[in-house]
Every structure is written in C-alpha cells, then in structure tokens.
Amino acid sequence: MTVSTTQARLRVAVIGAGYWGPNLARNFTASAFWDLVAICDLDADRAQGVADRVGGDVAVYSDVAAVLARPDIDAVAIATPARTHHALVLLALRAGKHVLVEKPLADNRDHGAEMVQEAAERGLVLMADHTYCYTPAVLKIRELIAAGSLGEILFIDSVRINLGLVQPDVDVFWDLAPHDLSIIDFVLPGGLRPEAVSAQGADPLGAGKACIGYLTIPLQNGAIAHVHVNWLSPTKIRQMVIGGTERTLVWDDLNPQQRLSVYDRGVDLTQQSIDGADAAASLVSYRLGDTWSPALPEHEALGAMVSEFAASIREGRAPRTDGEAGLRVLAVLEAASRSLTDHGLMSPVQSNIHGASTDADLVEVGR
Template sequence: MERLGIAVIGAGYWGPNLVRNLRASDDWHLRAVCDLDLDRAARVVGPPGDVRVTASLDEVLADPAIDAVAIATPARTHHGLALAALAAGKHVLVEKPLADSAEHGLAMIDSAEAGGLVLMADHTYCYTPAVQKIRELIAEGALGDLLFIDSVRINLGLIQPDVDVFWDLAPHDLSIMDFILPGGLAAEAVAAQGSDPLGAGRSCVGYLSMPLARGAMAHVHVNWLSPTKIRRMVIGGTRRTLVWDDLNPQQRVSVFDRGVDLASTSEDPADRTASTISYRLGDTWSPALPEHEALASMVAEFAASIRGGRTARTDGRAALRVLRVLEAATRSLEDAGSLTRVERDEVPRELEGVR
C-alpha cells in the first residue's frame, strides 16, 4: 500500500521522537520538518535527503504530497496550527494536551468532522502493551467492579514556562483512565490541590481527586520536584487489584488476588453494623507482555484511521474529555481546592455507550 505523506511541525522536545518513528514506519513517508529554528530542524532530520526542512507552515500546507501533519509545539499553539492544517485538507495528529482549552479543542474537533478528516491525540501511553492489557483485563471483568484508581507520576522534571504541573503531566494519567475505563473518563467533578514552593508562578506539585461511578474514586499525584522518578498506577477492584509500574520492564503489570470482602449478616442492606469483614490473600501473577515502542503503534493507528475512514482510538473526543477535567481542576485550584463540576458535552442518544 502506498505510504501516506506527512510533515512534523515542531522540532523541539517531542518532535524528534515523532520523526524517528515516522521514518521507521511502512505507513508513512516523512516529507518535511517545519520549525522556526531551521538549524534545530536540520539537526533532527540529519544528513540531507528527501526530508525537507522549512520554517514556512504555508509551504507545508500547500504541498499536495503531504496528507497529514503531526503537531509537536507548545499547547497554546495547537489550536491555530491544527485549524490551519484542517482548513488545508490535512489530517492532524496533536501531542498532548490537544489544546490549551476545551473551547479550542472543540473547535478543532468540529473543523475535522466538517471536513471528514481525522483529528487524533498523541496519547502515547494508550498504545503501550501494558495499558492495552489493563484495558483488556478490566473489560473482561478480571478485576471486578472498580473501587479506586491511584496514580503517581513524579520526577525531577522540566518546569514548563506556559503550563502548570497538572497540564503538563496529568494528561498522561487522565488519558490512560479514559482509555481503560468502560465508557471513558466520565468524571462529573474534580478537586485539585496545588503547591508552588519554588515561587515559579504555577503549581509544581499537585493532587487531583475525582469521584467515579458507584462510589469509586480516582486520585492523581503529579510532581516536578521529586528527585525520585515514579510512574505507577494501582487499580483496585472487588475481585483483584492491579499494579502497573512503567519503570519495571521485567514486571510492568502485576495482578494481586488480594482484597477485602464485606458480607452482610442482616436482611437490611443499610445496616452496616451487621457486616463481617474478611481478607483475601491469594496469588499474584504477571501477564506476559510484548516489548515495542508505543509511538510506533500510535503512528500506525493514525495511518489506519485515515485509510479506514474511521475514528482514531485516541480521537479528539477522547482528548476533549481530558481537557474538561484539566479545566475543572484549574477552577478548583482557584476556589481553594473545592469539588468542581466537570463540563460535559451532550452525547447523541444513538451514541450512548458506544466507544
């Protein structure tokens, strides 16, 4: 099958990773790298060849050999760049977060849908074998009904000039939750607490709490200031508990047949005093997982969604759900950490329950 033409816009932190994977893909022909810093773009491209280096977005969008663009620039620029690309008839891949506001994200989605184009978010972790296995285990009921999700993403990270730690790191955890939870991330409210101990002008340490369905709860801890790097998610269910440790390649996913059982001895379900508590201490097992780069799967999905004329697995709507939570978290921070409602889009009746 003939390869699709693509250009990468932005040769900074994430752009080189996209360039490397697009070049290695059988689905894509990397035709251009666009960046205002031509020297930086040239270093990313390497020795002169068939990949054009340019500072002109107009030149990229006017090229009929370019079917799609991948945007890897600061979040505040995503909206304008994506709308220009969509108006030029190009499919668009955008690194996280999709936009700097839900309003801008929705405008991008509307433009893509009006033009019959694919708008996809680069929620990279959703394409890791570990997260795909977690989604599968939850879907088949291996964990039972979910009770809690506790996620920690901390490291000594780069303090961003334009976003706080929530907008920088939490999109990873929120996009994973949207991917693995049946029906997506349907949080109705969020409470956020943030701290700026350095005086950087934005939260460098943060905590998100979200009530989920049937009394479950999700918690996300993000931190730019930790000397220790941790990427871990614990998902507790009524049957089993799962631990995902992204930094442990020998055992990324562990499933524990351990937990608490609450059995009522009363005919009145509201009588909690007449309950017995027992603890399960069963086996622990780790599923075998293939090892491959998530970005390679992500760019393959982008091509497949274009060729198939279908919605991408991490499409604009999935990214918008993440943006809605981030915006509610910002409002919660401004209101001293109060539980703040997450705006929700009305879902057409015929699409209810469909992912």
C-alpha cells in the same frame, strides 16, 4: 483529501522539531505505512538537523503555509507548544490534512472543541498523541478491565513524580497529569467522565504556579481516582494502582522486568440480616490469593500510535485516542484549575456535548 485504500504509503509532515518532533519523525520514518516527506520548524537549522538524523528525502521548511500548500501531503503531526495547537490544527484541517497533535489537545477546552468540530465537518481524522495509551502495559490494562478480570473498579491511584523542569507557561497539573488522565480515560469503559473534581496544589518554591498537585476524581458507582503529580521529588515514580472487586493491578512503569502485577487479594463485604430485622451488619473478609505478571509484547508506543493513525485514515474511522478523548482530558484539567483557585472545592466538569464527533462523522476515505 482522498487517500487510496491500497497499500500505498501515506505521506506526512512533522511540524515542530523541538523535544517531541524528532521522536515522531523517527517513528514515521521507521513505519511501513508512512513516508516522512517534510519537517517544519521556525528554526530551519533545527529542522535540518532532524532531517539529517532520519535520512531520506525529507524537505525542510520554516513556513507552515508552504507545507500545508503541498497537495501530496496527506497528514501532519504537530509537536509544538499547546498554545499554538488551535491555530495550527485549524490551518491544517482547512488545508485538507489529517492531523495528529501532541498532548494536551489544546490550551483550553473551547479551542479543543472547535478543532474537533472542524475535523468532523471536513471528514478528517484528528488524533490526540496520548502516547502512553499505546504502550504494551496500558493496552494490557485496558484488555484486563474490559474482560472483567479486575471486577468492578473501586479505585485508581496514580503517582507521577520526579525532580523535573518547572515549566514557564503551565503548572504541574497541565504538565504531568495529562498522561495519567489520558491513561485513565483509555482503560475505563466509556472513558473518563466525572461530574466534578477537586484539586489541591502547593508552590513552596514561589514559582507562581503549583509545583505539587493532588487531583481527586469521583468515578461511577462510588469509585474514586486520585492523581499525584510533583516536580520537586528527588526520586522518580511512575506507578498506577487499579483496584477492583475481584483483583488489584499494579503498574510500575520504571520496572522493565515486571511492569504489571495482578494481585488476587482484596476485601469482601457481605451483609447478613440480624434476627430477621432489616438492619444489616457488614462482615469483612480478606481474600489472599496468587500474584501473577502478564507477559507483555515488546514494541515502541510511538510506533504503534503512528500505525493507528494510518489505520484510522485508511478505514475512515475515529482513532483510539481521538479528539473526543483529548476533550475529556481538557475538561478535567480546566475543572482542576478552577478547583485550585477555589482552594480545593469540587468543580464541575464540562461535558463534551459541543464538538462531539463519531465514527459516522468521518468520511469513508477513498471508497
């Protein structure tokens, strides 16, 4: 499909009108870059309800094929269960549509790799809906790390716990950890590329799946990341601590008054030679400096994400959270599942060689 690079608005359909689809529909409707022209759901009444709420001339469908057959639709946003992503995304790509797909990218890495490869071969944009990566806080974290403000990263500790719904088809890792993994992948230069991970989980309810999980991810240069996810906590915590050689950052997503705090505090180790010998002794010194909170702009993450989706299509480039980012998250989740089965043993993470795409793989749209 060829899309003009002029300021004409792109035309999009939302597939899935359950929990997340209405949020996407609302943001596409509010965007200056998009016209929402269709909503599709197996439950036509539910789709009609979303169309009524967003207003405008939005067609309602219960048949995906009818939506994809429309030549005037440039892109689709898929907000359906992960087990359906593979089939729906391939249908959409083969119909010439750019695709935005809800996290996780697919229900397994092989399916995700096939989706990425299909998009690359057809010169279409495949974007993962890693919404947190478009929040002002996470964009600022990425900026600070890229600028070297934290120094070399030493550790990342992420907690995402609440009294949540026990999912019928996935465990707590696949339900909650994609958020944390996509954020870590987004803020680290080069993305999240561990060689192996270790996962431990517990099922005290007898639900048949892990309801509490701890994921350990060795990073480059001896650094480490740890993710704690939990459906059973009576309190809700959304916090990430990123420690560096220069400063430590704390992100508290539930504190709107001060989401980010940067601490100029840390531990310094210096090595000194003893009596000219090669043996070295480490001297520990503690750095106690100021704490500051970066100013953050106010914007809705989904609004920024749909704008990025439009920009990537118009500019013929990969979006910030492309299919490869989705694959890196899937690779860690699959390794975590294997480790969980192996009682916490380290499990290798499959590299993203198959299905890799680059900006060059995307056609120059409308040139």
